[in-house]
Amino acid sequence: MTFLKRITAVLGVSCLFSSAVLANPVEIEVWHTLRAAHKTEFEKLARQFNGDQRDVTVVLKAFPDQAALRSEEARAAFAKKKPALIQLEDNRSPEIIAQHKEIVPLYQLLKQYPIKDSKWFLNQTTGFMRDAKGQLTAFPFMAEIPVMFYNRDGYKKAGLNPAQPAKTWPALQDHLLALRDKAHYECPFAISYQVNTHLENLAPINGSLYVTPTNGLDNARAPQLNLNDAVFMRHISIMVSWKRSELLMHNGNSNEADRLFAENRCAVITTTSGALAQMQNTRGLNFGVAPMPFYDQVTPKAGSPFVSGSALWATAGQSKEHNKATMAFLAFLSEPVIATAWHQRTGFLPLTDAAFRASEGGFYDRIPGAKQVVDSMREVNDKNSRGFRLRNYPRIEPILSGELDAALSGKTPPVGALTMAQEQSVRISNEGLPPAKPAAPARR
Secondary structure (H helix, E strand, C coil), X not given: CCHHHHHHHHHCCCCCCCHHHHHCCEEEEEEECCCHHHHHHHHHHHHHHHHHCCCEEEEEEECCCHHHHHHHHHHHHHCCCCCCEEEEECCCCHHHHHCCCCEECHHHHHHHCCCCCCCECCCHHHCCCECCCCCECCEEEEEECEEEEEEHHHHHHCCCCCXXXXXXXXXXXXXXXXXXXXXXXXXXXXXXXXHHHHHHCHHHHCCCCCEECHHHCCCCCCCEECCCCHHHHHHHXXXXXXXXXXXXXXXXXXXXXXXXXXXXXXXXXXXXXXXXXXXXXCCCCCXXXXXXXXXXXXXXXXXXXXXXXXXXXXXXXXXXXHHHHHHHHHHHHHCHHHHHHHHHHHCCCCCEHHHHHHHCCCHHHHCCXXXXXXXXXXCCCCHHHCCCCCCCHHHHHHHHHHHHHHHHCCCCCHHHHHHHHHHHHHHHHHCCCCCCCCCCCCCC
């Protein structure tokens, strides 16, 4: 079967392109902020797509960060030279992005050009890139979750069993002491993306809400962060004690810990699953991956984390011809072989259920703990783990990181840092809201 016939079958349409289009390939631009190994893999897929057929040409354009991409996208929209797809990070409010005049929600394009046999891996209960009705607003190609990486050789040197990573925070403290005192690590533990891994996901993993009420979902009224929950005070206080005891090397909200782990300088890190690409590409690194620890004094069983990451969003105002070409590329990325390779090489969650099943044979066996981590996300039924919504959250996140920095550096006590973060988040999340209506006078 030719590539064109194969894509036509995948999309479920009888004729994808006219003879005129066959003579003149449709060019679509895809803008992204992928870096390092992720960027390399995406470029490989674009080259493969372009080489397999002559109907569509995908042109990739990389940006150093989201700010640069959004700035250029605004200029392109003004000049009416928009890309077909743009990679946007999860801002915890996909409905707002989907309603933007420059965006067309993916579910609308899927109605016109359905991707056949695409059973998405992430179900509707996760809320990742879905609106309040459960409709998919963007292509969830870069979805990830927080995980723990640990050095298996370091575990052996410390007299620990590398097949049994710590499941709870108290158990991890015992492991870190052994890694410091017996394996002589100067950096037993480090953190990447500290807001994601140690604030946002601390709540659902330990059976709590990150935002009240109902994590801001279900048309919640006036949702606010839930940093007054005792689990946050417990955790930040323990992290501060680890910093003082030289168990924790603090690196802020960056992903610096990923590099330190890959260089064998840190024994254990918490980061996102997308770091798997870097770890796999590091020669001689013997590592395992495990779910984030939890507090067994708080909950008898760990809950599922939030899904985060980024996705490919389709831009509005494109011609029918360009929309078809865009969906042809997304159909290609959804094919089992392609989606499987992307999942295995990047560490992003499987795009489809077929990609997960195809990885069960040998891939998960080669990465200790990987299957357990991914398998736990197949069916997320925990109401605390569906996701969260909070107005102006992109402005709140840097404040949370700054208060974490203040606590871990010893400048502010944990209770003070959490109180300040809570107060500032309430103020920012309420900005732009109409004033509350005065209560009606009581009837006499």
